[in-house]
Amino acid sequence: MSRIETELKTSKENGTTMNEMTTSGASTAVTERPLGLETRGVHAWFGSHHVLSDINLQFPERSVTGLIGPSGCGKSTFLRMLNRMHEFIPSAAMAGEVLMNGNDIYAPEIDAAAMRLKIGMVFQKPNPFPAMTIRENVLSGIKLANLKVSNHDDIVEKCLSRAGLWKEVKDRLDASGGSLSGGQQQRLCIARSLAVEPTILLMDEPCSALDPGSTLRIEETIHELAEKITVVIVTHNMQQASRVSNYCAFFLSDGGPGVLVEADATRKMFTNPTDTRTADYVQGKFG
Amino acid sequence: MPQKREMHVVYSLGDRIFRRIVTAGALTSLIVLALIGLFLFARGAEIFRDMGFKFITGVKWTAGSEDGTAAAEFSIGPMLVGTIIVSFIALIVALPLSIAGALFIEFYSSQRLKRLLISLLDLAAAIPSIFFGLWGIQVFSSMAERWSYLLNSYMGWFPLFSNEMQVFGRSPFVAGLVLAAMIAPIITSISREVYSRTPRELVDSCYALGGTRWGAIRAVVLPFGRSGVLGGAMLGLGRALGETVAVYLILNLVFAYNFNILEAQGGNIASLIATRFGEATAYELKGLLAAGFVLFLLTLTVNMIATSVVQRTSKDRS
Amino acid sequence: MSNIGNETLVAPIQPWVKPRAKTLKNLFGPALVALVSFVIVLLTGFAGPDGWALLFFVGLLGLAIARTRNQDRVKRNNSLISIVIAGGATLAFAPWLSIFYSLVIKGFHGIYLGYFFRDMRITTPDDELNMGGVGHAIIGSAIMVLIATAITLPLGILSGVYLTEVRGRLTRMIRFVIQSMSGVPSIVAGLFIFTTFVDVTKQFSGLAGSLALSILMLPTVARTAEEVLKLVPEDLRAASYALGARQWRSSLMVVLPTVRSGLTTAAILGVARVIGETAPLILTAQSISSFKFNPFSGQIASIPMYIFALFQIGTEYSMARAWSGALVLMVIVFLLFVVARRLGNRVKR
Numbered sequence: 001m002s003r004i005e006t007e008l009k010t011s012k013e014n015g016t017t018m019n020e021m022t023t024s025g026a027s028t029a030v031t032e033r034p035l036g037l038e039t040r041g042v043h044a045w046f047g048s049h050h051v052l053s054d055i056n057l058q059f060p061e062r063s064v065t066g067l068i069g070p071s072g073c074g075k076s077t078f079l080r081m082l083n084r085m086h087e088f089i090p091s092a093a094m095a096g097e098v099l100m101n102g103n104d105i106y107a108p109e110i111d112a113a114a115m116r117l118k119i120g121m122v123f124q125k126p127n128p129f130p131a132m133t134i135r136e137n138v139l140s141g142i143k144l145a146n147l148k149v150s151n152h153d154d155i156v157e158k159c160l161s162r163a164g165l166w167k168e169v170k171d172r173l174d175a176s177g178g179s180l181s182g183g184q185q186q187r188l189c190i191a192r193s194l195a196v197e198p199t200i201l202l203m204d205e206p207c208s209a210l211d212p213g214s215t216l217r218i219e220e221t222i223h224e225l226a227e228k229i230t231v232v233i234v235t236h237n238m239q240q241a242s243r244v245s246n247y248c249a250f251f252l253s254d255g256g257p258g259v260l261v262e263a264d265a266t267r268k269m270f271t272n273p274t275d276t277r278t279a280d281y282v283q284g285k286f287g
Numbered sequence: 288m289p290q291k292r293e294m295h296v297v298y299s300l301g302d303r304i305f306r307r308i309v310t311a312g313a314l315t316s317l318i319v320l321a322l323i324g325l326f327l328f329a330r331g332a333e334i335f336r337d338m339g340f341k342f343i344t345g346v347k348w349t350a351g352s353e354d355g356t357a358a359a360e361f362s363i364g365p366m367l368v369g370t371i372i373v374s375f376i377a378l379i380v381a382l383p384l385s386i387a388g389a390l391f392i393e394f395y396s397s398q399r400l401k402r403l404l405i406s407l408l409d410l411a412a413a414i415p416s417i418f419f420g421l422w423g424i425q426v427f428s429s430m431a432e433r434w435s436y437l438l439n440s441y442m443g444w445f446p447l448f449s450n451e452m453q454v455f456g457r458s459p460f461v462a463g464l465v466l467a468a469m470i471a472p473i474i475t476s477i478s479r480e481v482y483s484r485t486p487r488e489l490v491d492s493c494y495a496l497g498g499t500r501w502g503a504i505r506a507v508v509l510p511f512g513r514s515g516v517l518g519g520a521m522l523g524l525g526r527a528l529g530e531t532v533a534v535y536l537i538l539n540l541v542f543a544y545n546f547n548i549l550e551a552q553g554g555n556i557a558s559l560i561a562t563r564f565g566e567a568t569a570y571e572l573k574g575l576l577a578a579g580f581v582l583f584l585l586t587l588t589v590n591m592i593a594t595s596v597v598q599r600t601s602k603d604r605s
Numbered sequence: 606m607s608n609i610g611n612e613t614l615v616a617p618i619q620p621w622v623k624p625r626a627k628t629l630k631n632l633f634g635p636a637l638v639a640l641v642s643f644v645i646v647l648l649t650g651f652a653g654p655d656g657w658a659l660l661f662f663v664g665l666l667g668l669a670i671a672r673t674r675n676q677d678r679v680k681r682n683n684s685l686i687s688i689v690i691a692g693g694a695t696l697a698f699a700p701w702l703s704i705f706y707s708l709v710i711k712g713f714h715g716i717y718l719g720y721f722f723r724d725m726r727i728t729t730p731d732d733e734l735n736m737g738g739v740g741h742a743i744i745g746s747a748i749m750v751l752i753a754t755a756i757t758l759p760l761g762i763l764s765g766v767y768l769t770e771v772r773g774r775l776t777r778m779i780r781f782v783i784q785s786m787s788g789v790p791s792i793v794a795g796l797f798i799f800t801t802f803v804d805v806t807k808q809f810s811g812l813a814g815s816l817a818l819s820i821l822m823l824p825t826v827a828r829t830a831e832e833v834l835k836l837v838p839e840d841l842r843a844a845s846y847a848l849g850a851r852q853w854r855s856s857l858m859v860v861l862p863t864v865r866s867g868l869t870t871a872a873i874l875g876v877a878r879v880i881g882e883t884a885p886l887i888l889t890a891q892s893i894s895s896f897k898f899n900p901f902s903g904q905i906a907s908i909p910m911y912i913f914a915l916f917q918i919g920t921e922y923s924m925a926r927a928w929s930g931a932l933v934l935m936v937i938v939f940l941l942f943v944v945a946r947r948l949g950n951r952v953k954r
Contacts, residue, residue, distance in 0.1 A: 043289050054289070085843060087294050095289040112297060117849035127840040131862035144850035144858055189844070196848060298852065305853035309771050312763025316823055317782045323789065323797045323820075330800050387693025395690060404698070406946075411701040413938050415881020417909050418931055421916060422704045425711070425924070430655050468700035475697060499683035522788065529790020531884035532913065557792045561887055579796040583789065590788030594781055 036061040036200050036230035037082060037119075042096035043257070044077050044086065051077055053257035055096070057249055059200070064222060064231040066245030066266065068238065070287035073251040074258030079202050079234050083119040084112045100200070117145055120193035122203045126185035126210075128177030128192070135173040137188055141196040155195055163191035164221045183214020190221060201225065203233040207240065219244050238282055242270050250278045324583060331577025333570075334361055342577065343367065348542045348559065350571045361574035363556055363581060365544045369459065370555035370582075372548060373534060374527040376463025381471040382520050388471070389478035389516075390504060408479070412472035420536030423465035424457075428537075431461040435549045450549040457539040459553040465537055466530055470523035477519030481512040481600065515600040521593030529586045531557035556582045634672070638664035662692050705935070712932030715925045721933075724906070725894035730920040739930050741896040742911035745811065748900050749890065749907060750876050752815035757822045758872050762861075764823075765830030765871075769837075770856045780831075787824035794820040795885030803889055811900025814890030814907065818879040826875040833867030834860065866948040873948070877941040881934055883909040908934045 037059040044052035052074040059065050067075040080086045082098060084105060097104045105115050128137045138156045142149050149155065156173065160166035165187040169180070177188055186206055193201055203222070207215040222244050225231055235241050241248055248270075249263035262269065262278045273279045281287050298306065328335075335342060338361055345362025392404045423431075435455035442448040455461075485508050493503035534555050540562055541552035554562075560575050560582075567575060623631075642660030646652070665688050673681040720738040728737030764783060768776055798817040803809055837860050845855040861868070886892070892910035897903070908930055915927040 041289060043291075045291070083847060085847060087296050088843070088846070092294065093291050094294055095291050106292060106294070111299070113299065113846070113849050113851050115849075116847055121844075121847035123840055123844060123847075125840060127838065127844050129841060129844070129859055129863065131859075131865065140845070140859070141848035141850075144845055144848050144854050146854070192844075193848065301854075302852045305856070306771050306773070309763050309767045310773055310775070312760050313767035313771075313775070313779050315760050316764060316786050316827065317779065319820060319823070320782060320786050320789070322801075323793065326797060326801055327793070381697075384693050384697035387690045388697035390690050391694035395687065395694075406942075407698065407701065410939065410942055411698075413877050413881075413942065414701065414704060415883070415909060415931075415934060415938070417881065417883045417912055418704055418708070418935070421912070421927065421931060422700070422707055426703060426707045427700070430653060433652065433655070471697050472701070499679060501683040501686045502679065525788040529788070529793065531790070531792040536916065557790055557884065560792050560796065561884060564888060576796060576800055579793050583793045586788050586790050586793075587785060590785045591781075593788070594784040598781065598784070 034061045035059065036100070037232070038099045039078075039082070040097045040099065042078070042081060042098065043094060044074065044081060045091075045093040046089065047091040050257040051253075052081075053259050055260045057260060057263055059230055059232055060247065061199075061230050062226060062228065063246040064226045064233060064244050065247045065249060066241035067232065067234045067249050067251060068236075068241050068281075069251035069258070069261075070253075070281070071236070072258075073253045075234050075251045076204055078251070078258075079204055079232060080121075082200075082202055082232065083116050083121055085121065087112075113145070117141075117147075117196045118198050119200045119202060120196065120198035122186070122189050122193055122201065122206045124205045124208055126182055126189055128180070128185050128188050130176070130178050132177060133174045134169050134177050134180070134188060137177045138191050138195050140192055145196060147196065159191040159194040160188075162194055162221070162224065163187040164217055164224075165191060181214070183210050183217060186210060186214065186218060187221060190218070190225075194225075198229065200230045200232065203231065205234050205236060208236060215240070238284070242266060250275075250281060252277060252281070320587075324580070324587075327576050327580035327583055331573055331580050334574045334577040338362065343581075346544065348563075348574075350568055359570055359574075361571070361577070363559070363578045365542055366554050366556045366559045366578070367581070368544055368546075369553045370528055370557075370585075372546070373459050373463045373466060373538075373553065373555055374524055376460060376548065377466035377470055377527040378520060378524050380464060380467035381474055381523060382516075384467070385471050385474035385478055385519075385523075386516060388475040389482055390508070392475075392479050393482045394500060394504060394508070405476075405479075408472055408476050412476060414469075414472075416469060416530055417532045417536070419465050419469045420533040423461065423533065423537045427465060427468075428456050428461055431464055432456050435460055439549050447546065448549055449547050452550060454551045455549060457537060457551045458549050459538065459545065460548040462534050462537045462553065463548070465533055466527045469530065469533060470527050473526060474516070474519045474523040477522065477597070478512060478516045481515030481519070482508055485511045514596055518593045518597035518600065521589055521596065525586050525589040525593060528555075528589060529557055529582060530555070531561050534558045535561050634668050635665060638668055658695075662688075665692075708928065708932045708935050711925065711928035713929070715929030716932065720929065724896050725911075728894075730915075730918045730923045732922060734922060734925055734929075737926070739908065739911060739926075739933055741894070742892075742906040742908045742930065743933070744896060744898065745890075745906035746880060746908045748898065748905070749811050749814045749818060749886075750880055752812065752900060753818040753822050753879060754872050754876060756815065756819045757826050757875055758868075760823055761826030761830045761871060761875070762868060764827035765834045766856060766861075768831045769834040770842075770852070770860060783824050783827045786820075787828070789820065790884075791817075791821055791882050792884040792888070794818075795888035798885070799888040808902060809889060809891045809904045810902055811890055811897075811905040814886050814905065815900065817885035817889045818882060821882060821885065822875040822879045825878045826871045829871035829874050830868060833864045833871065836867070837863050870945045870948045873941050873945040877938050877945070880937065880941075881909050883913050886910050887913075908937075 035058050039055050039057050042052065042055040043050065055078060067079060069075050077086065081094060086092050086094060094106070098106060100118065129140055132140060135156050138159050139152055157166060160169060165184060168184060177185065180188060207218055210218070219240065222231055222233065233244065245266045247263065248266045250261045250269065251258050252261045253259070262273060262275045269278060270282050273282065338345065341362055343362070343364055345360065345364050347360045347362055349357070349360050351357045351359035392401055396404060432455040435458065438448050439450050439455070443450065489507045490503050493506055498506065535558040538553050538558065539551045540554045540558055542554055542559065543552070545553050556578050560578055563571060563575055639661055642657055642664055645660055646657045666685060669684045669688055670681070673684055715734045717735060721743065722740045723738030724741035725737045764779065767773065768780055794817045797820070798813050802816055803813045841859055841863065842855060845859045886907055886909060890907060890910070891904040892906050892914055893904045894906070897905050912927045912930040912934070915923040915930065
């Protein structure tokens with residue numbers, strides 16, 4: 001398929017169906033929605049160590065895609081490749097393409113920093129900037145990227161509300177971000193990512209350091225976010241994947257590079273997977 | 288095999304300017320170090336040319352007489368030997384004590400005592416060297432003289448400890464002991480740090496095998512820390528080689544070869560510079576700069592070896 | 606039996622901790638040895654604290670041999686070596702404690718309120734200790750150290766940022782050079798500034814002193830800055846990049862503000878490192894006995910040079926003043942350390 005065709009088909013106005021889009025490769029997600037992000041033949045290396053092989057995956061717009069698989073299967077690496085955080089590791093290398101609205105984000109003319117404004121990221125451990133207040137944390141993206149925005153107060157309120165944190169912190173916006181609980185900190189980090197208005201949000205096991213109550217709050221937040229933006233979430237927790245995601249992609253490594261075994265609608269993955277390995281994994285037989 | 292793509296972080300113009308500025312700032316230490324060597328060598332070059340090898344091997348440091356009947360002659364030989372003697376006395380005394388101190392803090396003290404001793408150690412490392420001079424002369428020397436006397440009485444047949452004059456203060460031995468006290472904090476704190484990085488499992492497995500505390504230290508801790516301690520010892524040696532005021536205040540400065548460490552005469556390069564600086568003629572000043580260059584090379588070499596040893600050991604473990 | 610809901614059914618004990626009574630009993634032997642050796646020192650030719658310490662040490666070894674007479678060689682060695690290590694450690698720590706003690710004992714006579722505000726212009730070496738002071742030297746040291754900090758802190762921070770943020774090709778070499786530079790003898794730093802600055806400006810000056818101190822201060826500041834910057838979690842950098850930040854904005858707006866107090870610690874440790882340096886000042890700033898605030902021309906006083914000069918005069922009263930000056934200097938260094946530690950603890954948290 002040529003680049004032009006892809007661009008046409010992935011543009012928002014005439015959203016194509018996934019069935020039409022199906023390309024060669026391990027798998028595709030079946031959906032009616034237009035694509036937010038797509039990877040084609042993606043490989044990853046650390047030095048000479050081949051960690052991911054030939055990942056073809058599509059992320060429909062305004063949906064939640066869960067990346068699941070046992071540890072060491074390369075799913076976190078894959079996530080970090082989706083906004084070029086992979087390249088900060090000196091020995092890292094890659095192959096293939098990551099397309100956002102049909103444009104390869106690894107193309108030489110792409111400005112990585114500007115691209116990351118559109119593809120935000122939330123990390124495993126909550127990491128609010130310690131030298132900043134709650135308010136400054138929310139606005140940090142705007143300051144860091146030097147965006148010209150005036151209605152700061154509105155942004156703070158809107159983003160904290162979307163992250164489900166506004167009610168808890170509206171009276172102490174000038175407190176340090178470190179004074180919040182772990183779950184609140186993680187929601188602050190989500191609010192921080194939302195302030196620069198990304199269209200895609202990548203989440204790397206965002207609940208693994210949190211207690212069950214906070215996890216639930218964050219999962220609710222993710223549901224609400226998916227009404228507006230595309231979410232990709234790595235999770236170790238199968239129940240979480242079944243709760244929050246619309247689509248699932250199962251990664252596996254048998255000692256060699258990680259591969260994509262299967263990707264489909266979450267319900268199908270958990271009830272009637274095509275691959276026996278997927279079935280074994282979601283039933284907890286290994287991993 | 289798929290085609291690997293070129294992948295490197297691309298920096299914006301602002302980033303490139305930022306990185307240039309930071310790099311330039313970080314390079315100042317290198318530049319300053321190079322300039323020190325360069326300037327001291329250039330200013331002392333005339334002496335190196337005039338004296339040749341005798342600058343190192345000669346016996347005299349004299350500015351000559353003004354009427355020219357006695358020629359100026361500059362040789363740092365005696366002071367170089369003095370520097371090395373005093374520093375090695377310091378190292379030989381300080382090293383075992385420092386190792387004992389480090390082991391004591393790390394393996395023989397309670398948590399509270401350990402914290403207290405580490406604070407004391409940090410503070411001790413910051414004691415200005417002039418204090419060691421004051422203390423060495425006014426407090427320590429009476430004790431050191433007694434030790435010197437005993438050493439001479441029983442070991443005096445050995446040339447190193449002979450003393451014709453039977454005067455025991457202000458000798459290289461006393462200066463060496465004071466320098467030992469001065470460099471011990473450095474060696475102790477580096478050794479302690481290295482020992483504290485011994486993998487806990489290794490020590491535990493010694494205990495699990497029924498070993499005693501000393502058994503664990505000898506089998507695991509000491510071998511593990513060997514090269515780190517060596518590096519620390521060399522850093523201490525470097526500090527002792529370049530020490531000025533403590534030696535200046537304690538030693539009875541006599542610019543001649545002296546191998547009898549209990550005799551009240553000696554000196555080192557740094558104290559030569561401090562002593563002669565005030566009254567030096569322009570020509571002698573060049574001699575002092577040349578002496579400074581030799582001292583710079585000597586300490587830099589020792590320090591570079593020490594640094595590479597310490598950095599290699601700390602990298603192995605991180 | 607379930608004890609859920611019942612707190613403190615079981616009293617916690619630490620069976621591995623020796624009971625106090627036993628510890629006291631164990632101390633009885635050494636105390637006896639200490640007493641016996643003290644009596645021997647009093648009665649015989651063994652003189653002074655060193656003689657007593659030696660006897661005590663030998664006595665302890667004897668006691669340990671007696672106590673372990675029924676045990677095997679390994680256990681006996683273990684207790685003997687414990688004593689040797691404790692003895693070595695005591696010997697290593699003794700000089701520093703002795704220095705602190707002498708500073709207080711010999712230094713406090715000369716200290717009165719005016720000591721901090723007066724200079725030595727009209728005080729002769731034989732004047733009693735209620736005249737003259739160290740005020741001019743404190744001011745001079747403060748001026749020189751402040752200038753040195755102003756020069757060193759930016760360079761030190763830049764070095765730290767290079768080693769932790771920029772991480773260019775020269776990282777290993779620059780780390781090596783900084784560490785090696787910390788071994789440059791202070792007199793060599795003084796000589797260098799003398800030949801490049803004092804000789805050119807044709808005068809000693811506070812500025813020259815500051816430059817010499819800067820050379821000695823830079824490695825400490827740079828190394829400490831690197832250490833604290835290393836404590837910044839990699840996650841924070843990643844988070845700022847994920848928000849679309851350029852490296853320079855990430856470094857200036859996220860990384861450096863995070864370690865603000867750590868960088869202050871770096872400056873303070875640098876000051877503590879050089880404030881007592883004497884040798885470089887002999888060659889660059891020299892000393893005077895009166896107040897002076899202008900660092901740009903002519904000699905200027907400093908605490909270490911004040912001590913050095915008075916000590917060389919050698920009269921009873923000037924010696925006492927030298928010790929008082931030393932006490933003041935040590936207290937300053939101590940306070941700097943306390944502040945640095947407070948700030949450092951905040952960084953770690």
